Amino acid sequence: MIMTQQRPLEDQYDVIVVGGGPAGMSAALGAKEAGADRILIVDREKEPGGILLQCIHPGFGLQQFKAELTGPEYAQRVHEQVQAADIQIATDTYVLDITPAKQVQLMSGSEGMKLIQTKAAILAMGARERTRGAIRTPGRRPAGVLTAGLAQKFVNLMGVLPGHRAVILGSGDIGLIMARRLTLEGVEVAGVFEIMPYANGLNRNIVQCLQDFEIPLHLQTTVVDIQGRDRLKRVTVAPVDNHFQPDLSRSWDIDCDTLLLSIGLIPENELSRQLNIRIDPITNGPVVDSRMETSRDGIFVCGNVVHIHDLVDFVSAEASLTGRNAGLYVTGQLPPPDNIRLVPGENVGYCVPQTISSDRDHTVYLRSRQPIENCTLRLGDVYEKKLRYVFPAEMINLSVKPRFLQKFHGDSLKIDLLPP
Amino acid sequence: MTALDNAQPDTLSHYLCIGCPMGCRLEVETEPDHPSQIVEVRGFSCRRGEQYAHQEHTEPRRMVTTTVKIDRGIWARVPVKTLEPIPKGQVKDLCIALRQVCLTAPVERGAVVLADALGTGVDVVTSRSMAAATFDNVAGSAVR
Numbered sequence: 277m278i279m280t281q282q283r284p285l286e287d288q289y290d291v292i293v294v295g296g297g298p299a300g301m302s303a304a305l306g307a308k309e310a311g312a313d314r315i316l317i318v319d320r321e322k323e324p325g326g327i328l329l330q331c332i333h334p335g336f337g338l339q340q341f342k343a344e345l346t347g348p349e350y351a352q353r354v355h356e357q358v359q360a361a362d363i364q365i366a367t368d369t370y371v372l373d374i375t376p377a378k379q380v381q382l383m384s385g386s387e388g389m390k391l392i393q394t395k396a397a398i399l400a401m402g403a404r405e406r407t408r409g410a411i412r413t414p415g416r417r418p419a420g421v422l423t424a425g426l427a428q429k430f431v432n433l434m435g436v437l438p439g440h441r442a443v444i445l446g447s448g449d450i451g452l453i454m455a456r457r458l459t460l461e462g463v464e465v466a467g468v469f470e471i472m473p474y475a476n477g478l479n480r481n482i483v484q485c486l487q488d489f490e491i492p493l494h495l496q497t498t499v500v501d502i503q504g505r506d507r508l509k510r511v512t513v514a515p516v517d518n519h520f521q522p523d524l525s526r527s528w529d530i531d532c533d534t535l536l537l538s539i540g541l542i543p544e545n546e547l548s549r550q551l552n553i554r555i556d557p558i559t560n561g562p563v564v565d566s567r568m569e570t571s572r573d574g575i576f577v578c579g580n581v582v583h584i585h586d587l588v589d590f591v592s593a594e595a596s597l598t599g600r601n602a603g604l605y606v607t608g609q610l611p612p613p614d615n616i617r618l619v620p621g622e623n624v625g626y627c628v629p630q631t632i633s634s635d636r637d638h639t640v641y642l643r644s645r646q647p648i649e650n651c652t653l654r655l656g657d658v659y660e661k662k663l664r665y666v667f668p669a670e671m672i673n674l675s676v677k678p679r680f681l682q683k684f685h686g687d688s689l690k691i692d693l694l695p696p
Numbered sequence: 697m698t699a700l701d702n703a704q705p706d707t708l709s710h711y712l713c714i715g716c717p718m719g720c721r722l723e724v725e726t727e728p729d730h731p732s733q734i735v736e737v738r739g740f741s742c743r744r745g746e747q748y749a750h751q752e753h754t755e756p757r758r759m760v761t762t763t764v765k766i767d768r769g770i771w772a773r774v775p776v777k778t779l780e781p782i783p784k785g786q787v788k789d790l791c792i793a794l795r796q797v798c799l800t801a802p803v804e805r806g807a808v809v810l811a812d813a814l815g816t817g818v819d820v821v822t823s824r825s826m827a828a829a830t831f832d833n834v835a836g837s838a839v840r
Contacts, residue, residue, distance in 0.1 A: 323770065329824075332762070332763060334761060338716070346775060349805070349824065351824075352805060352824050431763070432763050433773060435765065479712050480714040480716075482712075483714055484758065587717075
């Protein structure tokens with residue numbers, strides 16, 4: 277990823293993509309394939325790649341590249357495709373606003389403020405980490421309490437350690453991976469604490485990130501107090517009952533100068549809200565049709581902006597569909613709007629997209645509310661499929677074919693995940 | 697959580713496969729009184745899982761990904777990885793050895809950072825290219 281001099285910004289583009297992570301870059305490639313010509317990717321960092329640049333562990337690309345890659349390797353491969361397709365990238369640049377008339381207000385390190393007209397826009401800003409405020413942890417507000425992803429950026433990109441002795445709250449994969457990462461860099465990890473009765477991360481990460489280094493995992497336990505005046509000195513942890521109420525009589529103190537929070541992600545939708553795009557209260561992302569278009573004409577979305585994905589490979593697949601449709605919109609060939617609404621039914625947390633059409637293939641992503649073994653996935657009364665197991669932490673991909681819908685004339689289909 | 701530590705007949709060992717996100721529960725049966733003699737492996741869903749069970753039972757190995765210092769790069773660290781898994785017991789030592797390494801930007805992806813790391817026969821290479829910093833793309837300069 278040797279840098280070249282940035283091209284100056286034009287006054288008009290066919291497609292402007294907000295965010296140069298895996299979603300934004302794959303979307304730009306899709307738009308190019310579909311015939312859009314002048315495409316600009318805008319990213320606020322020094323280089324494109326997004327969060328992958330700090331995810332130095334392997335496990336990416338098994339589907340997209342048929343190889344197990346680290347995050348930086350995956351990012352670099354996609355970036356090279358973007359360069360080969362001659363797609364312009366403006367780094368060190370923020371998008372401040374997009375008007376309904378699709379004028380994009382940019383603030384660029386090299387060019388200052390600039391208002392640019394685009395025919396279509398793709399929102400690919402990714403997600404933010406949930407912070408201490410989201411779970412209302414009591415205590416003081418000293419330095420040393422930070423999200424796991426921020427600590428990952430400190431350690432893997434900036435070369436600074438967040439502290440000397442750390443406690444990790446939440447057992448999501450980022451938290452587990454940071455437990456190993458900090459240990460390897462000489463930081464002592466006193467333990468990982470999870471309020472649920474099961475770990476949120478993958479079992480393989482419990483084995484290779486915690487058990488390999490004898491880091492204790494405490495389930496049904498949470499942080500109930502944060503102490504320290506300027507710098508974090510100690511946290512108090514306590515077991516919780518089935519209603520998540522901590523039992524303070526069984527609490528204990530842990531001396532530490534760092535508390536990492538790995539407690540989930542929220543789709544980043546500041547720009548979408550400024551545009552008054554309709555947001556789904558469950559996914560926290562825009563409501564989308566099967567063309568990945570939002571409630572605003574010509575504004576498309578992809579990646580963690582829409583809903584939180586488990587695998588970057590799925591992000592790339594979804595984003596390239598988004599990009600193709602944005603490209604078709606620009607060339608006036610966007611397929612007609614959908615005619616069937618999808619309704620999350622029994623044990624379905626949400627589904628994306630929220631509508632489909634009966635004339636083409638679709639991939640519908642859904643998440644279950646509860647774990648079920650030997651589950652039956654039912655799409656209205658047109659299609660049924662057995663699944664060995666479903667977990668809330670694992671996204672389900674449902675492929676919907678036009679032939680399922682040949683004899684269907686309604687306007688809504690319920691999706692259920694039923695126990696045996 | 698993993699229930700791998702429950703009391704078992706001493707001819708059975710249990711492992712959780714780390715080959716992919718499926719996380720298969722593997723069972724290795726050995727000869728009585730000869731814990732290194734594997735009789736049968738059960739619970740795997742693919743060949744990699746079967747191989748992992750043998751490897752994990754006889755000599756566990758791990759891929760190592762970490763970072764090394766880089767001077768004049770757009771970031772202060774560059775990510776590196778072992779090309780093959782190395783013995784599990786040497787993972788921490790390798791990370792300590794890599795603290796002595798300092799590269800100078802620009803570097804290309806796949807550049808050998810440490811050949812034959814700790815005598816394992818495995819090379820450690822960069823897992824990305826990194827440009828040299830120019831006046832306006834120095835990242836994290838405030839804390840370097």
